[in-house]
Amino acid sequence: MQIYLPIAELPISIFLVLGLSGAVGFISGLFGVGGGFLLTPLLIFLDIPPAVAVATVAAQVAGSSMTGVLTYWRRNALDFKLGGILVTGGIVGTIMGVLFFNSMRRLGQLELVITLAYVTLFTCIGGLMLFDAVRAALRDRSGKPARRLREAGSHPPWMGLPLRMRFPRSQLYASVIPIAALAVIIGFIGAVLGVGGGFMLVPALIYFFRIPPAVVVGTSLFQILVTMTGATVLHAVTNQSVDIILAMLLLVGGVIGAQFGGRAARNLNVSSFRLLLALLILSVGLRFAVELFLPPNEPYSVVVQEGVQR
Secondary structure (H helix, E strand, O other): OEEEEOOOOEEEEHHHHHHHHHHHHHHHHHHOOOOHHHHHHHHHHOOOOHHHHHHHHHHHHHHHHHHHHHHHHHOOOOOHHHHHHHHHHHHHHHHHHHHHHHHHHHHOOHHHHHHHHHHHHHHHHHHHHHHHHHHHHHHHHHOOOOOOOOOOOOOOHHHHOOOEEEEOOOOEEEEHHHHHHHHHHHHHHHHHHOOOOHHHHHHHHHHHHOOOHHHHHHHHHHHHHHHHHHHHHHHHHHOOOOOHHHHHHHHHHHHHHHHHHHHHHHHOOHHHHHHHHHHHHHHHHHHHHHHHHOOOOOOOOOOOOOOOOO
8 A cells, every 4th residue: 555755756665665764763772763764765765755754754853852851850860950951962963963954955966965974874873883883792702700890089181171060960071062063963963864873873972981881872862853843844944855755654563663673672792793783884884985986767857956947
């Protein structure tokens, strides 16, 4: 059974979208990460226009992160003070990202920019995660003790920059400059690629600032909720590329799949978790890299720039 997507301007199978979003939701629940980094490229592979895929997935990520924010808020595992810094930087990055997104779309280079960004970002992150996972697995097999990230009492230089602030909930006393800069970068990437950025923000807060993981996840979801909501509104107002029908189908499938993924995660050990997540991210980046070398279905296209008199 097919349904017509008015913004994407093409018919698509309802069961295909529900099955796809359900599978991504399962992976999200299994690994505890947002599914935008998988859902956006998969929609593009289904011939959904990149602009519509990015904007619509932003709406889906915002909706799906709401339940997670409420859950961590009830558990008292959400640092609103740190979240405020992340949200402020994230909003700035989101505005910059949407402006860049619109300019690339007007120039007809949006699809190339998205493809190159996915190849660069995912192959680098996936490769580093795979290297770390394999090294940890070899260390465990040889019986060596786990490597300590940093000696107690030592701090990286970026935490001692000016404008230091204390975050009691996160057990952190550091400059807000690197935290805000991190949020700006992730907000920019999220607006351009339609990803929440949790798979980048969570490791960064844990490894670079040594914030407890329980607080990091809830705070990251809070930042994703606000920035992706802002990105959705900006995409809808500036380029009218949010397909509500597609977003609702993705949200329904994602919520159902996440429930099963969360249950399956209980039986997954840490080593397997890290290795599978690294392979998953790396495979998406390699899939986009293959697209760069395949001949296009339509070798010639006409792009009419906005504002040009016809």
